Amino acid sequence: xxxxxxxxxxxxxxxxxxxxxxxxxxxxxxxxxxxxxxxxxxxxxxxxxxxxxxxxxxxxxxxxxxxxxxxxxxxxxxxxxxxxxxxxxxxxxxxxxxxxxxxxxxxxxxxxxxxxxxxxxxxxxxxxxxxxxxxxxxxxxxxxxxxxxxxxxxxxxxxxxxxxxxxxxxxxxxxxxxxxxxxxxxxxxxxxxxxxxxxxxxxxxxxxxxxxxxxxxxxxxxxxxxxxxxxxxxxxxxxxxxxxxxxxxxxxxxxxxxxxxxxxxxxxxxxxxxxxxxxxxxxxxxxxxxxxxxxxxxxxxxxxxxxxxxxxxxxxxxxxxxxxxxxxxxxxxxxxxxxxxxxxxxxxxxxxxxxxxxxxxxxxxxxxxxxxxx
Numbered sequence: 001x002x003x004x005x006x007x008x009x010x011x012x013x014x015x016x017x018x019x020x021x022x023x024x025x026x027x028x029x030x031x032x033x034x035x036x037x038x039x040x041x042x043x044x045x046x047x048x049x050x051x052x053x054x055x056x057x058x059x060x061x062x063x064x065x066x067x068x069x070x071x072x073x074x075x076x077x078x079x080x081x082x083x084x085x086x087x088x089x090x091x092x093x094x095x096x097x098x099x100x101x102x103x104x105x106x107x108x109x110x111x112x113x114x115x116x117x118x119x120x121x122x123x124x125x126x127x128x129x130x131x132x133x134x135x136x137x138x139x140x141x142x143x144x145x146x147x148x149x150x151x152x153x154x155x156x157x158x159x160x161x162x163x164x165x166x167x168x169x170x171x172x173x174x175x176x177x178x179x180x181x182x183x184x185x186x187x188x189x190x191x192x193x194x195x196x197x198x199x200x201x202x203x204x205x206x207x208x209x210x211x212x213x214x215x216x217x218x219x220x221x222x223x224x225x226x227x228x229x230x231x232x233x234x235x236x237x238x239x240x241x242x243x244x245x246x247x248x249x250x251x252x253x254x255x256x257x258x259x260x261x262x263x264x265x266x267x268x269x270x271x272x273x274x275x276x277x278x279x280x281x282x283x284x285x286x287x288x289x290x291x292x293x294x295x296x297x298x299x300x301x302x303x304x305x306x307x308x309x310x311x312x313x314x315x316x317x318x319x320x321x322x323x324x325x326x327x328x329x330x331x332x333x334x335x336x337x338x339x340x341x342x343x344x345x346x347x348x349x350x351x352x353x354x355x356x357x358x359x360x361x362x363x364x365x366x367x368x369x370x371x372x373x374x
Contacts, residue, residue: 013359018350023349027104035107038342044335047325049343054101054350056182056321058094060206061130061314063214064221065091065139066175071241073168080237083148084221085367086225087218093357095132097350106347124184131178138171146365180207186324194328195265196279202324205255209317212248216243216290216313223307225368228359239300247260249291256283280321286316359362 030038041042041048068087071077103109115129142159148157160167183206190198197207219238260266269276293299293309300306331337339347362368 013356016356019174019345019352020349020356022345023352026345026349029342030346031106035105038340038346040056040337040340040343042257042335042337044332045337047329049326049339049347050336052102052319052325053318053347054100054105056325057318058101059182060177060213060317060321061217062091062094063175063179063210064218065142065214066165066172067211067214068218068241069142069168071244073165074172077240080241080370082234083218083222083241085369086221086362088139088142089146089361090217090221090303090369091238092136092143093354093361095136095139097354098132099136100353115176124181124188128178128180128185131174131181135171135174137176138167138174140360141167142171150365151327164197170294173235175210176207179210180204181322182206192330194275194323194330195263196260196268196275197324197328199259199263201255201259205252205259208248208252208255209320212245212252213313215248216310216317219306219310223303223310225362226303229362229368231352231368233303235301235303235306238303238306242294242300242306242309245294245309246291249287249294249313253283253287253291256287260355275328278319280328282316282319282323285312288321290316 015072026038035041039048068080068084072081072084089249104113106112115126115133120126142164145157145160145164148154148160180203183204186193186198186202187200218241220237222234224233257266260269269280290309290312293305293312298304298305299309326337
């Protein structure tokens with residue numbers, strides 16, 4: 001836990017509170033006046049920035065929890081254990097924010113519980129919804145031991161240690177299911193999604209890219225945490241985790257190229273269209289550049305270099321999700337969409353709430369642990 005004698009709220013905290021307050025005001029407008037009062041969504045563009053960023057990017061950016069859990073507990077990466085608790089907290093907060101965003105975005109938000117009662121086995125959204133609900137519950141249970149330690153509750157802590165491996169395996173399984181199912185959602189729109197992104201292997205690509213960005217997010221978050229809480233960066237653990245990035249990015253790149261060739265769409269890369277430029281940009285900044293960055297052992301020994309490299313992976317993932325869900329979607333000629341300023345305020349407010357919640361949790365619970373000697 002952080003030293004409580006330190007100043008808790010500074011200028012940055014005040015800015016975050018203001019942004020959260022603005023989002024709450026906009027949310028109230030949405031619930032009193034309806035969805036149309038604060039968005040530019042329409043029948044032609046029913047999915048906007050909340051789906052592209054808050055849902056698709058949000059779920060992927062929270063993937064660090066299951067990736068780190070798998071590396072530490074399944075593949076024996078004990079040296080990376082200091083990264084696990086921060087990743088679990090980030091993942092837990094990330095999923096809570098995704099749920100909050102959906103409650104704003106859904107036209108019939110009061111019926112969200114219908115998912116629990118009225119099952120539709122043929123809908124990818126059904127699987128995504130259930131996996132998000134159950135995985136958020138698992139993340140809450142994985143977070144619980146930090147609460148028990150904070151308040152010295154030995155009996156429940158002992159119980160949770162016994163079932164921890166079950167929770168970890170459940171979390172990994174649920175994550176792989178819904179990370180890929182988010183890609184499955186777009187398989188039903190071959191006439192709408194540009195062929196550079198529409199492919200039968202889209203679920204596998206979504207899962208693979210989520211694993212890559214999960215690693216990058218853990219590096220990004222732990223570097224920021226070290227700076228904010230004035231701790232020594234966990235460079236060794238980050239470097240060990242980063243070894244996997246070139247492998248994941250390399251596999252992802254090969255799958256993308258092979259798929260374009262097999263589908264007969266490779267020539268679209270040279271068409272000179274907006275889609276081709278966006279695809280190339282996505283590959284260059286999100287895959288090729290970080291692939292070579294993290295190949296270097298020297299980079300993996302430098303917190304600053306790994307942090308910079310992780311930014312490329314994160315930016316590439318965000319561009320990919322926007323390409324798949326917004327830029328690559330064909331709309332009627334008359335249709336037009338740009339996020340309403342109040343849509344942006346909601347999104348910024350949710351991100352601010354996540355940052356503030358993480359800050360307060362780390363200050364009050366045993367999230368950050370010392371890096372083991374090596």
